[in-house]
Structures are given as structure tokens and as C-alpha cells.
Amino acid sequence: MEERELVEYFRAQIREDPDVASAVAAIRSLLEFLKRDQSETILGLRENMTKAIQRLEETDSSVAVSSGGELFLRFISLTSLEHPDLSQCKNVMIERGELFLKKISLSRGKVGKLCHTFIKDGAKILTHSSSRVVLKVLENAAADNKRFTVYVTESQPDSAGKLMAQKLHNLNIPVTVVLDAAVGYIMEKVDLVIVGAEGVVESGGVINKIGTYQMAVCSKAHNKPFYVVAESFKFVRLYPLNQQDVPDRFKYKADILKTVKDLNQEHPMIDYTPPSLITLLFTDLGVLTPSAVSDELIKLYL
């Protein structure tokens, strides 16, 4: 399969189903790539996969694609250890790949089921930008006949918050859009903060749309719980020490990385929230404290 075809397939996936997580779309494309792959040896197969993942990362520079790709690669390496014969290996890989894909497609539902019980009746929730997982959680809570109001930040520069507000409006949930600068102002009114994540790092911190760190610091100052909802395929083997330590390839959009020379003039799209500011993480592996994330990662990767 040509790299061009791969990218096309990936983009098509996202177009057809805007609700799908980008990591799931990436893994689906990689699986398709695997099926159509013509290499003769396992080593060749792995090389092709690595190149394919790199290509996908260049298309969509989000952390989720990177983590999904790495997980898929790791899972393939494990399979290739058990079955040294290529054709047999490939069949097993494809079968397991389908299973894996099915499992992670269900993960959003699992997170939603776990988290909505933490939303009490009459709660006021603050969220940031547009996250499909948070939407699922709020959907589940609304279906449970709970009454709550939501405040969404506008989340510039792409105004994704307005999109979120629209979706919530369609679910008949009372929603208010606030300015990014008004987070400190609104914090005393809200009961809890729920945000999504693009990536969950080894320390238990999260990488998310820019403005999340600010919200976390404010909620810590006001002693409000700060919850993060993320699926397990977003766990990534990074360990940033501070904002500067997050690699550039995640901070900016893929096309900007390719065209712009001086990144100091560009504004980063994500920021890093350290684990000390996060109360709990809701994942399909369960409800975790930030320190437990490392435990899960060790189990996944070691």
C-alpha cells in the first residue's frame, strides 16, 4: 500500500465518521496497511509499519495518533515474537488487530459509564474546548436524568468551544460559553471541572488543548476537583518536566511544522498539565489516580 493511499484512507476515515477518535482512525488505517502489505519478512513488515506510522504522524500531529501508532507497533512486535513464520504471523496479527480495534472502539463508552456517576444532581460543570469523550460522559449523565449546567470555554484560536456548546445544546443540556480569560472568574461558581485529553503521559500528567493548564491551576487554587477523561490508547511514553519539555512535533499543527521556519512566532496548540493538579483520571482501565498511570504504563509496555 502506498503511503499516499494510507493518508487518503486515514483522512477518509475521519471524514466519514467525525465522531471517531483520531487514534482509532489511525489504527484502522494501519490495520488496512498491514492487510495490504507485500513484504516478505517480518523485519520488512515492521520497517514498513514504522514508516507508515511516521507518515501518519506527519499528517495529523496530535499526540493521540502517535500513541495509538506506538501501541499498535508494540502489539505487533509481541505477536511476531510468538510466531516466527510470516504468513501465519500475519494472519494472527490481523485477527488480533481486529479484536484490538473492536475493544478500543468500546473504550469511550466504558469511560462514559464510569464517570457519569461522579456528576451529582444540580452540579455545575466547567469544561474546556471540544472533547468527544466529555460529550459522551455528559450524554450518559443526562440520560440518567440528572440536572446540571455546563460552562464551556471558547478555546481560541479555533473556537472549538462553540462547537461543543452546539452539541450540548442539541442534547438539551443548559450550556454557557465563557471567554478563556474568564476561567478564574467562573471558578467559584462551578462544582467540578472535567476535561478530555489528547495524551496522558508517564508521570500521570495530561497533554490537552492550550488553556487546560490554566484551568487546572485555578481549580487547585479554589479546591475544586479536576477530572480528566481519556481512553487507555492515549497513554504515551513521554515524560515532560515542564511546558518547554513537550516535543515541538506535538505542539504545533502538522502543516505549520512543515511550512514555518521560526516556531517562536507560532502559538502552540497544546499544553501540559502536571499530575499534582489532577484529582482523578477516568479511563477504560478504571478510575486512576495520577500515580497509578505509571503503573498501568509499566504493565502495558514492559
Added chain:
Amino acid sequence: MADSDGRQVDGVNHATGKIYRLKLFFNNEGKELTKEEKQRLRKEKKQHKKNKKDDKGPPEKEKEKEKASVPAPSKPATQSPAHKAAPAPVHASESAAAAEKPAKSKAELRAERRARQDSERTSKQGKKEGGQQSASSKPKATPNELQPVVKRLPEHVQVDDPAALKKLAKKLERQQVRQIHSCDLPIVPLRSDYGYKVSLFSHLHQYSRKSPPTLQISIPATVIHPSIVRLGLQYSQGIIAGSNARSVALLHTFKQVIQDYSTPPNEELSRDLVNKLSPYISFLSQCRPLSASMGNAIKYIKKEISNIPSQCKEEEAKGKLQACIDSYINEKIILASEAISKYAIEKISDGDVILVYGCSSLVNHILCKAFEKQRKFRVIVVDSRPRLEGREALRRLVKKGIRCTYVLISALSYILPEVSKVFLGAHALLANGYVMSRVGTSQIALVAKAYNVPVLVCCETYKFCERVQTDSFVSNELDDPDDLIVTRNGKSHLENWQTVKSLGLLNLVYDVTPPDFVDLVITDLGMIPCTSVPVVLRVKNVDQ
């Protein structure tokens, strides 16, 4: 408490001690046990121990009752020949185990022991009212019941408790008496404390460098191998310092010991060698308390030795052990530092200002490697008295060509706004995520946290230890207080500190840093948060 031979024999209130003494007496009578008999004895001992553990509750009461009745009939027991005669059984299990032993020894020794236990118990009861010594007696009972991962409080930590000191003395003696039957001199001397100890740390030993333990050893030191004596001296004089250096030196010395070892007839290498090593380890811990890394290395060696199959020939076994030790050093120390450098270099970016404290072999290695990889950074070395180890680190880094600044720890808050990262070494990583390192480390971490500077701790996994500690008082090391005396312009003001009754000099060696101050721990397994140390320990235990 002397038996008929006039030799001091201990009485300890549990199965092994009792049976040990009986065995000793048996040996003394000139009967040579063959290998098979010894194995059978061992099996019986194990069975005995198991049974004793099962009925630990009732027998305590049983013993009390029988104590009153037994001493009377057993005392007049005459010197009957080596034969099974049982006028006074204590436990059915005990008598079964001791079936082969001469009755005279059993009865008489039991009587003596019971009398002594009585006196010990009453004195212990009096002590227990005080309340603080319960820890010293508890550890003896608990290790058998709890899982092997729980480490009991080492006896040498209870310095201000005379009962514990007595126990330690007995333990040392027991180890020697096992080896040499005729010699009366103490082979592993008990070092005496020096000078006034600050009350908070009075439970720790404080030795003077001017009185090394080797002064009290008899010549020729047939029980302690000469290279162990040399190693102990090097430890106590501070010639070998730093946890990696100490562990490597220890392992090399053990290689020498194994090389020179020859199995005595009718003994198994796997058991005898472990017994031979125990007095060496006691001696070394008298010279300088063992570090966590040394403890783990010793545990590994003992496990390897006891895993040697009995049919293995001696030369083959020795070769295997030497290879094991070599591979341990290679994997856990040398290759680990390569892996850690690889991860750490990712965290060093161009333009960084890195702060290091003291002299950690691992951190120096990382910085040298990063410099070789053409990273542009400069280093600030923080140093503190009395060891002034930072000078050694400074020397090594400057030799490489790295730009360095040198400050004393009192200038820390002045220099920290310039710093972008702090790299610290560790002596041990405790199971609750606390970092045990050279005194001053927690201060650096605290101030760095206040300035929001990331703190990275670099530590190999063999230094992870299962102990839990939340403060620096409960288990630490006190160095020679005379080190704090400084001579300036020909005057040393603290020279006569011992004459001033209210003055105490405190020279602490280690302190513990809580995990909230540490942002990242770099180990050979990867980069983990400080709270994941128990996960690594669990993974390691599963591996073994």
C-alpha cells in the same frame, strides 16, 4: 551461663537457638556427624520449626508451667550415656526432633536455659513498661510470620537499648563460636561508641575513625579473610566511599573469598559458604553500616550460593559463583549506568544550566556522556562540609572540559534562579518513594521545588530497597564527630568539644527526600515518577 565444658553457651528463646546448642554439645563430644546425618538433622530442625510455629500460643503457657516442675527433676539427672532418655519432655515435637540427642545434655541445658529465660523475662517486663523497647523484641517474632519482603529493624540500630546490644554481642559471638571451637577471643569485635551523642540520634552508632575495629582482631585472623579485613578498614577510614564503589569493592572481595574457599569434608558448599560469609558481613557492618545496595548484593550472592546443586564439583561451583558476581556487576551497575545515561541525555537540552550536589558517580557519568554527545550546557556543583565531595566531582567534570561553577550549599537560594534542572544521585530508593541520599539532598530538592526547578534523581534499580522511612532520624549513619573540627589560622575552636558537657557534634551522613519534591526518577528500566518505586519492586520480585 556455662555448661559442663566451661564454655560460654547462649540461650535464645526459639527453636534454632536451642537446637543449635544441642548440636554444638553433640559435636563437642567427639562424635562426627556424617553428611547424611547432618541432612537428616536439618530436616528434623525444619520440621521442628514448623511445628513450633504452629503451636506458638499454647506452648508459651506450657513452658511457664513446666519450668516450675522440670528444673527439679532434671537437675538431679545423672550423667547417663548418650542414649534416649526422656524424663522431662517439653513439646512432643521437640522431643521427637531431639530423639538422637543424649538426654543428659537436653535436660540439663534446658534447665539452665529456663532459669536464665526467667531472669531475662522479668528484666524484659520491667523494660517493657518503659514502652520504647518493644520494637527490639518484636522483630524476632515477626519475620517468620510476615512475608519475606518485610525487613525487620536491624539490631545495630538500637544502640541505646542494652538488651539489644547484648543480643548483638551474642549474635557476633555465636557466629564465631560456630567456626572455631577452641578459641576464646572475640573474632568480630564490637566497636565502642565515641563521644557524646545528640539525644535524637542516640539509637545510632557513632564511631571514631582513630579506633578502627581491626585493632581488636587477633593475629592471625583465621576466621576473617584478610581481604575482608582490608575492605573493612577501607570502609571505616573512608577510603572507599560512595554506594556504587562500596558495592563493587564488596563484590570483588567476595570473589576473592570464594576463590580461596575450600569446602571442609562432610560439608556442602552451598550451606557452608553462606555460614562462612556471615561473620565477614558482621565484621563489615561493624566497620561501617551496610548500605542498601550492599545489602541487595549480599542477598543476591547468598541466593546464588544456596542454589548451587549439591552434586556440583567444587571448582565448577566456584567458577559459577564468580561468573554470577561478574554478571551482576556488569548488568546492574555498568550497563545500568549506560541505560540511565541514554534516558538522561534526552532530558538535557542545549543551553541548560544543571545543578549537581556532591559526587555521584552516576551523575558524573551522565554529564560526561552528554558532553560527548555535543550537548551545550554548564554545570553548577554544590558542595558541603565536612566531606567536600563536590571537589572530586568538580575535578572530574573540569577534566572533561565542561564549564563548571562551584558553590557551597549556603549559597543555594542565591544560585537557583539561574538553574534549569537539578540532577541528584541516590544512595537508596525506599519503598514509599522517598529518596535516601547524602545529607543536604533534601534541602536542595526543597529549595528547587520552591523555585519550580525540576528535580531529577538518577538511581539504578539494584539500589531499590523494601524499607519504608518517612524521616531521617529513625535509620541513619553518624560519622566521626571530629570531622567537624576545623582549623583556621592555626586555631581549632572545637578541639576540646568533649570537655564541654552540653556540647554535641552531629555529623549526619544521609537524609531522606519526600517524593513530592522529586519530579522524575531515571532508572535503567526507564523514566518513572517517584511514586512508582513499589511497582518496580513488585516487577523485580516477580522476575526472581
